[in-house]
Amino acid sequence: MSLSSARVLRTLLKRPLPSTSSRRASIHISSIMSSSASVAPAPAANITQSHPPAVSSRQSSADYDTAYPIEVRKYLRTYGLTPPAVESFETQEKRCLQLLENKQNPIDKYQYLTHLRNTNVNLFYRLLSGNVKEITPVIYTPTVGEACQRWSELYTQPEGMYLSFSDKGNLHSIIQNWPHNVEITVVTDGSRILGLGDLGINGMGIPVGKLALYTACAGIRPDATLPLTLDLGTSNEQLRNDPLYLGSRRDKVTADEEREFLDELMAALTERWPGIVIQYEDFKNPFPSLERYQNTYTMFNDDIQGTGAVILGGFINGVKQSKVAAADQRAVFFGAGSAGVGVAKQLVEFFMNEGLTEDQARKCFWLVDSKGLITNDRGDKLAEHKLYFSRDDNEGKQYKTLEDVIEYVKPTILMGLSTIGGAFTPEIIKRMAELNKMPVIFPLSNPSSKSECTFEDAIKYTEGRVLFASGSPFPALEYNGKTLEPGQGNNMYVFPGIGLGAILSKAVNVTQSMIYASGKALSESLLPEEIEQNRMYPDIRRIREVSVVVTCGVIRAAQKAGVDRELGLRNMDDKALTEYVQKRMYDPFTEGKKVQDEVKELASHLSKL
Numbered sequence: 001m002s003l004s005s006a007r008v009l010r011t012l013l014k015r016p017l018p019s020t021s022s023r024r025a026s027i028h029i030s031s032i033m034s035s036s037a038s039v040a041p042a043p044a045a046n047i048t049q050s051h052p053p054a055v056s057s058r059q060s061s062a063d064y065d066t067a068y069p070i071e072v073r074k075y076l077r078t079y080g081l082t083p084p085a086v087e088s089f090e091t092q093e094k095r096c097l098q099l100l101e102n103k104q105n106p107i108d109k110y111q112y113l114t115h116l117r118n119t120n121v122n123l124f125y126r127l128l129s130g131n132v133k134e135i136t137p138v139i140y141t142p143t144v145g146e147a148c149q150r151w152s153e154l155y156t157q158p159e160g161m162y163l164s165f166s167d168k169g170n171l172h173s174i175i176q177n178w179p180h181n182v183e184i185t186v187v188t189d190g191s192r193i194l195g196l197g198d199l200g201i202n203g204m205g206i207p208v209g210k211l212a213l214y215t216a217c218a219g220i221r222p223d224a225t226l227p228l229t230l231d232l233g234t235s236n237e238q239l240r241n242d243p244l245y246l247g248s249r250r251d252k253v254t255a256d257e258e259r260e261f262l263d264e265l266m267a268a269l270t271e272r273w274p275g276i277v278i279q280y281e282d283f284k285n286p287f288p289s290l291e292r293y294q295n296t297y298t299m300f301n302d303d304i305q306g307t308g309a310v311i312l313g314g315f316i317n318g319v320k321q322s323k324v325a326a327a328d329q330r331a332v333f334f335g336a337g338s339a340g341v342g343v344a345k346q347l348v349e350f351f352m353n354e355g356l357t358e359d360q361a362r363k364c365f366w367l368v369d370s371k372g373l374i375t376n377d378r379g380d381k382l383a384e385h386k387l388y389f390s391r392d393d394n395e396g397k398q399y400k401t402l403e404d405v406i407e408y409v410k411p412t413i414l415m416g417l418s419t420i421g422g423a424f425t426p427e428i429i430k431r432m433a434e435l436n437k438m439p440v441i442f443p444l445s446n447p448s449s450k451s452e453c454t455f456e457d458a459i460k461y462t463e464g465r466v467l468f469a470s471g472s473p474f475p476a477l478e479y480n481g482k483t484l485e486p487g488q489g490n491n492m493y494v495f496p497g498i499g500l501g502a503i504l505s506k507a508v509n510v511t512q513s514m515i516y517a518s519g520k521a522l523s524e525s526l527l528p529e530e531i532e533q534n535r536m537y538p539d540i541r542r543i544r545e546v547s548v549v550v551t552c553g554v555i556r557a558a559q560k561a562g563v564d565r566e567l568g569l570r571n572m573d574d575k576a577l578t579e580y581v582q583k584r585m586y587d588p589f590t591e592g593k594k595v596q597d598e599v600k601e602l603a604s605h606l607s608k609l
């Protein structure tokens, strides 16, 4: 059967997926009129059944909130489908936190939170917003790493779209199956999931986790987000032989095949949802797609650009503390992939803004990959993205190990984007501390097991002088009577604001200037007391406020670049723009109130008839 005839058949067999608003349109007058009387449950059966009964799988998961008053439950036709008590947000949170605490393993906590998101979306986001520091490590790095590794083993429900290479030619029609209007998608092919390698379609945990952060941090409505995983084969033989693996068992498609598929995908997504923002995530080789689509679609690559921006943000504050001028910086990058090159390029731009020429700025960087320092005369064919930083001043000498490179360069900065856990050994950290008053050491690989060093080691071996940020979170430490908080250099500080800024400004493209602006805005989002505490990044608990600052910076940059189509925002001063952004953000704490207000308004209207 062709896809289009399958769709017709399905349409005939099934009633359409009702949206919350269409369901609300078929109001149950008697239930609302009787609801104000008391909390005593009037039988749900008093509801006139003018159309098929509400089926749980057809309701929005937000509708089953035990915080909803009786009249709202009747209005939503969930009366009787939730326990009788009407709970406060505090009681709900207490139960959820207790349940979380009782779970022994991070993955059990992850599964519980997944269940919660699918059964009461507003409660999930209230819980996340109120406990962002505690819960982010469960739904995002590091735990999402294990969730992806075990995705096929633990699978219970769909949470996004899966598109296979064999669907090529039909992507446009398959995408029509998604039942909501989408403003933003995160798309991966699973080929480089964190530092864990090619996980094929098991990588779905990443789009799901990133989009949960879009909602929690930048207030993009949950139903306007689309987690998207491309099943383009996998080079992971173990997965292909795993009987539980949920993807196709073919080898990875070729670069040409991938390009053709992505061309069709980009067109299909944009045709279905004009203006959609498309975030590329965790592709093994993401440079060609960024180059190909960045001037044609509203898209960006989080690993290259988001990571560049977040490190720029922290680095601007770090430089102020270390007081080493741009011209005197020498940065060794351990790892020269998408993230390494993305960060280095972003810092080149910063150094140029600090007065260096491009060549002077570029020469401040020494990139190391699995074969050692990247030089023109190393003897291997360098991937294109490495050429810009390849050194020609090594006088014929090759430096194979990180120790050798450090002795040669005597760096002020050591970045880790290598996926090699523990690569920054005590000796390396000590050497950085000998070379610098305040060494910058950023072990940025994820998840925690891949971090190039721990916060504890960085503090111990530099005697507390390190300027530290890691990709995954580490706990705070007591050192010499002081509590030291590690920085978290993770793109989660910027991608929510980049996405929201692009959506609200209706940007036709995500320009490099918008990316730079996100990092700059992040650096300016610190409170005076955070600056006083020598922090490079704001407290993660303020991420929603921070995302508003980042969003405004991105919108202004879009306006300056002339890629914005929401021209009304141009006339707003900064205060008005900030308020506009805040008002446009989904807030799980007031979401239920909106429904209650609708019910009240309707009851009052009906009483006047």
Ligand SMILES: NC(=O)C1=CN([C@@H]2O[C@H](COP(=O)(O)OP(=O)(O)OC[C@H]3O[C@@H](n4cnc5c(N)ncnc54)[C@H](O)[C@@H]3O)[C@@H](O)[C@H]2O)C=CC1
Residues within 6 Å of the ligand: 192, 193, 194, 195, 196, 284, 302, 303, 307, 310, 334, 335, 336, 337, 338, 339, 340, 368, 369, 370, 371, 372, 416, 417, 418, 419, 420, 444, 445, 446, 447, 450, 470, 471, 472, 489, 490, 491, 492
């Ligand atoms: N903190 C953050 O926000 C972000 C962190 N990352 C993390 O950065 C890591 C790298 O990501 P990508 O650059 O996208 O991956 P990639 O696969 O493109 O690059 C990895 C690089 O590490 C090098 N490498 C591998 N083994 C090595 C060894 N033994 N010695 C020296 N170099 C070695 C490779 O040659 C390559 O240049 C991952 O763990 C990822 O999770 C990525 C994006 C954002």
Ligand SMILES: CC(=O)C(=O)O
Residues within 6 Å of the ligand: 193, 194, 195, 282, 302, 303, 445, 446, 471, 490, 491
């Ligand atoms: C944080 C992130 O995007 C990564 O590790 O790939």
Ligand SMILES: [Mg+2]
Residues within 6 Å of the ligand: 194, 281, 282, 302, 303
């Ligand atoms: Mg990533």
